Amino acid sequence: MRANWRQTLLSYTFLAPALILLVVFTFYPLAYGSYLGFTEYGGARFAQGQPPRWVGLENFRTLWADDLFRTSLLNSVKYLLVVPALQLASLAVASLVNNSLPGMAFFRAAYYVPVVTSISLAAVMWEWVYNKDGTLNWVLGFLHLLPAGGAFGWLNNENTAFWAVMLVTFWRGFGYYMVLYLAGLQNIPSELEEAAVLDGASAWQRFWRITVPLMRPTILLCSLLSTIAALRVLEEVLVLTNGGPLNSTYTALMYVYFKAFQGFNFDYGLASAAGLVVAVVALALSVVNFRLFRDSSGEGG
Amino acid sequence: MSAVSRTAVPRALPRRRTRTRAARHLGRYVLLVLILLFAVFPFLWTLAIALTDKRAGGSIYDFPASLFPRALTLNNFQQVYQTFGLGQYVWNSISITAMTIVGTLVVSALAAYPLARFRFPGRNLIFAVIVATLVLPGETTFIVNTLTLQKLHLLGTHLGVVIPTIAGAFGIFLMRQAFLAIPQSLLEAARLDGANELTILTRIMLPLTRPSLAALGIFTLVGSWNAYFWPMLVLSAAPDKVPLSVAVLKLKGQFNYDPFNIAAGSLIMMLPVLLVFLLAQRLFMRGMEGAVK
Numbered sequence: 180m181r182a183n184w185r186q187t188l189l190s191y192t193f194l195a196p197a198l199i200l201l202v203v204f205t206f207y208p209l210a211y212g213s214y215l216g217f218t219e220y221g222g223a224r225f226a227q228g229q230p231p232r233w234v235g236l237e238n239f240r241t242l243w244a245d246d247l248f249r250t251s252l253l254n255s256v257k258y259l260l261v262v263p264a265l266q267l268a269s270l271a272v273a274s275l276v277n278n279s280l281p282g283m284a285f286f287r288a289a290y291y292v293p294v295v296t297s298i299s300l301a302a303v304m305w306e307w308v309y310n311k312d313g314t315l316n317w318v319l320g321f322l323h324l325l326p327a328g329g330a331f332g333w334l335n336n337e338n339t340a341f342w343a344v345m346l347v348t349f350w351r352g353f354g355y356y357m358v359l360y361l362a363g364l365q366n367i368p369s370e371l372e373e374a375a376v377l378d379g380a381s382a383w384q385r386f387w388r389i390t391v392p393l394m395r396p397t398i399l400l401c402s403l404l405s406t407i408a409a410l411r412v413l414e415e416v417l418v419l420t421n422g423g424p425l426n427s428t429y430t431a432l433m434y435v436y437f438k439a440f441q442g443f444n445f446d447y448g449l450a451s452a453a454g455l456v457v458a459v460v461a462l463a464l465s466v467v468n469f470r471l472f473r474d475s476s477g478e479g480g
Numbered sequence: 481m482s483a484v485s486r487t488a489v490p491r492a493l494p495r496r497r498t499r500t501r502a503a504r505h506l507g508r509y510v511l512l513v514l515i516l517l518f519a520v521f522p523f524l525w526t527l528a529i530a531l532t533d534k535r536a537g538g539s540i541y542d543f544p545a546s547l548f549p550r551a552l553t554l555n556n557f558q559q560v561y562q563t564f565g566l567g568q569y570v571w572n573s574i575s576i577t578a579m580t581i582v583g584t585l586v587v588s589a590l591a592a593y594p595l596a597r598f599r600f601p602g603r604n605l606i607f608a609v610i611v612a613t614l615v616l617p618g619e620t621t622f623i624v625n626t627l628t629l630q631k632l633h634l635l636g637t638h639l640g641v642v643i644p645t646i647a648g649a650f651g652i653f654l655m656r657q658a659f660l661a662i663p664q665s666l667l668e669a670a671r672l673d674g675a676n677e678l679t680i681l682t683r684i685m686l687p688l689t690r691p692s693l694a695a696l697g698i699f700t701l702v703g704s705w706n707a708y709f710w711p712m713l714v715l716s717a718a719p720d721k722v723p724l725s726v727a728v729l730k731l732k733g734q735f736n737y738d739p740f741n742i743a744a745g746s747l748i749m750m751l752p753v754l755l756v757f758l759l760a761q762r763l764f765m766r767g768m769e770g771a772v773k
Binding site: 183186187189190191193194196197198200201203204205206207208209211212213215216272275276280282286287288289290291292293295296297298299300301302303304305306307308310312313314317350354358361407411413414417418432435436439440447450451454455457458461462465 | 505508509511512515516518519520521522523525526529539540541586587588590591593594595598599600601603606609610613615616617618619620621622623624625626627628643644646647652677681702705706707708709713716724725726728729732739742743746749750753754757758761764765
């Protein structure tokens, strides 16, 4: 009995640093941030040291009426287009490197390098690629594929900036998901593949009939992770375009950041409300993702 | 059965088949190299620019000449280090990263030990709470956290960057798994010898889980060294305290825009992470794979 008491005390002593930090920097900000979404806080009110004032749903009405917020939310949803591209490509690349041909370890490692690259470095390097005089235009010119109107800066054009930023997200992500898919592929018993080969199944049939169904849990995990990451995209747009040109790359989390910290009109209440909207959309998308994959697996079985 | 098919197939095949197989391998390698170019081209070009002697004339946009510099030099590295005062930012990065690694290892190991080895009321609840941090959407946490840091007078300090990031579910999970794998008899023996729990943790558990500690340390190093948004936010009022990841982008915006120096600065920033990755790439990949299995 006494020993038990001591063990409990000891456990909580050991857990104290982690618990205090989690409460102060994760759970309290979640709760207080949600509360701030329903208040007026920031600007002059904050400067004078006054507490937040409860305003109910007013912030959400302001958001709904704000063209910039609607644009940013639409851009964030449009950014989800990177998810299927990223997942298909990394699954395909994983299948490509899932064998023991000589040099394969080198390719796997090299494909992972963009994952450990910081966004600052990616921004410096890709800006040179996308520059008016940069590599992308040079390659396109070399292949006689240069778009009408000649060379232009891909990040300065409101029709291309969005896709140019998305390609950087794709570049930084495909090695990450490739490794996850590779682990899944190596769990598939090789007897299944061999039996299918003996039965005369083509590589394409094997991929769709054996690989994809058996990989369903991994595909669910990866698409869930990348859906949430795509919805929360912030750093890429911040460092590559700062939301421009003409707000074509302005995303929802960028709205949260700018409302809270840009200039002197910081508005913590409105920013928190916008953050809540993004959080709810993220949760909803996770649920949809789960539903989608559970249903289709029921169909297959 | 598989052994039979493997040995029998090549012998039964005529030469034409072997040739199509070679062609298939060739096609596969062509594809692999194309993807390789996509993955590492920006690095190769940055490396070429950083090593180019700019006094030889020519712009970085002279293709394909700028990819194969005619005159090589290390001057750009020296110049960016001196003229931009890069040394200060390197130290800032080292300070932030070192504190984050030490903090993460200590906090994770301390929290993981009771979760792995003790029974006490509230254990399941605490574990659930830690799991919850993985799925809770925290879109507003950075706003409130900066307000908290301001109240604690930690805004604009390295400690302010570090403290909110060191208690994470990933580290606690990883160490808990490692501690669970250690045989109970070792702990019993130590307790019979009169060792207290802190001694057991530091003298038995930690030395035996060194690979996991190293893995957690390396993951933390890469994440912390590369972090951009959070340090930029916390240190926005303290420009001399920012790490390299934030400083590199400032260089880019400065008046004396010099791509050769920026390329050199970027490589100085990449070097530690690249070295760690090359030395520990197996560990990286396995750590990631562990997430699926």
